[in-house]
Amino acid sequence: MPNIKQQKKRVRSAARQRFENLRYRSTVKTLTRRLEAAVEAGEPERVQTEHRELVRWIDRAAARGALHRNTAARRKARAARLAGPGAPAPAAPAAKPRRRLGRG
Numbered sequence: 001m002p003n004i005k006q007q008k009k010r011v012r013s014a015a016r017q018r019f020e021n022l023r024y025r026s027t028v029k030t031l032t033r034r035l036e037a038a039v040e041a042g043e044p045e046r047v048q049t050e051h052r053e054l055v056r057w058i059d060r061a062a063a064r065g066a067l068h069r070n071t072a073a074r075r076k077a078r079a080a081r082l083a084g085p086g087a088p089a090p091a092a093p094a095a096k097p098r099r100r101l102g103r104g
Helices: 005-041 044-064 069-083
Strands: none
Touching: 005 044, 005 069, 044 069
C-alpha cells in the first residue's frame, strides 16, 4: 500500500483506467460474438451492421490504448474475413494525425 499521497492518487486513477480499458476490450469481444452469430444466421444486412459497429469500437479501443494497434488490425482483418468477400468494408475516417502516447 502506498504511503505517499501522490502514489495513492495514482493507484486510484490506474484502477479507473483499467476498468475503462476493460470495458473497451469486453465490448469488442461481445461485438465479435454478435458478428459471428449474424454470419451463422445468414443475415447479410445484420452482418454488415455488426461489422461496421465492431470496426468502430476496435478503432476507438486502439486509439485510446486499450488495444495495441497490431492487435486491433488483426481483429479487424478477422472480422472482415468473417463478414465475407461480399461485405463492403466500412469507410475509414479521414486520417487525422494523432499524438503518440508512448504506449505500445
